[in-house]
Amino acid sequence: MSMPPVTLHDDQSGATAKILVNYGFNCYSFRPAPAGEPIEVLWADPDFEAGQGKPSHSGIPILFPFAGRLRGSHLTYQGEVYPLGSDDGRGNAIHGFVLNRPWRIVEHAPHRLVGEFQASRDEPGLLHRWPADFRLTVAYELSSGALSCEIGVFDPGAGPLPFGLGLHPYFRLPWVGGAADDYRLTVPVAEFWELTDMLPTGRRLPAVGARALTAGLRFANTHLDDVFTGLSYAEGICRATMTDAHGGRTLEVAFDDSFRDCVVYNPPHREAICIEPYTCVPDAFALAERGIETGLRVLQPGGSFTARFEIRLR
DSSP: OOSOOEEEEOTTTOOEEEEETTTTSEEEEEEOOTTSSOOOOBOOOTTGGGTOSOTTSSSOOEEBSOOSEESSSEEEETTEEEEOOOOOSSSOEESBSSTTSOOEEEEEETTEEEEEEEHHHHOGGGGGTSSSOOEEEEEEEEETTEEEEEEEEEOOSSSOEEEOOEEOOEEESOSSSSOGGGOEEEOOOOEEEEEETTEEEEEEEEOOGGGOTTTOEEGGGOOOEEEEEOOOOBTTEEEEEEEOTTTOOEEEEEEETTOOEEEEEOOTTOSEEEEEEESSOTTHHHHHHTTOOOOOEEEOTTOEEEEEEEEEEO
C-alpha cells in the first residue's frame, strides 16, 4: 500500500488501534489493555496489513451504500438502472463500494482518526453505479480503553440518496489461551429473516434453538450466517457480548438504534465470530417493492445521518 497503517494510542489505558486508510479505512487491530497487558480482539488475515487479502474478510470492513447482498448485478431505482459491479459468487452484488478503496484523512490526533470518502471526489465513476452522490465519514477514537466509531452519511448532491450501512467486524476467539469453543456469545435478538440462496424471503421467524442468542450460546454451538432482527435496546443502545468462561473477561459490542438488524456469522476458519450491525436488511430495495418494512433509508439533498458503534473489553 502507498500509505502505511495509522496507529492510534490511548495513553491513559494503553490501548492501541490500527487503521488502513488506503484500503477501505479498515480498523483491523484493536488491542485494549484492561490489566496492563495488550489483548488483540480483532481478527485479520496475516497479509491484510500489506493491503492483500479479501477486503471483506478482516478487521472491520465498512459496508456502504448497501450492506450484505442486493439481488442480481443491477439496481433499478426510480426507473433508472445502475450496474453494481460486485459479485458474491452467486450473481448478486455484495457489501457496497467503499471497503476496498482509498479514503482521505480529514482529522488526525494521537487517539483519534477521521476518514472521508466521497464518490464524486474520490471515484467519480461510482456516480454511474448508484442513484446519487454520497459522502461518508468515519471517526475512530480511543478513550477509557474503548474503541468508538461514529459514522456520518451525507447527501451532497441534487437528488435523493437511498442507502444501507453496515459494519462487518471480525472478533478473534480466543483472545488469550483457553478454548474458543468455551466462549459464550449473547446477542439480544427476537427474530431472524428467513433466507433462500442467502437472500431474505421477507419472512421473519422466531430466533429459537440454534439461533437463541438472547439466552447465550457457546461458540462451539454456533454455526451461523444469519440476519437477525427484533433487537433489544436499553436507552437506545444494543449490547452484544462474548465472555471467556475461564478468564472471566467479556468483550462488549455496543451500537445505537440506527442499526435495526444484525448479521451473526462464523467464518469457515472458526478463528473469529462476526457481529455485524446493519441499518437495513439485505436486499432491502426488492423487499420494499413488496411493501415489506426493511429499514432502507433515503436522504434528501443536504441531509445527513449518524450512527455509533463501540467495542470494550472488561
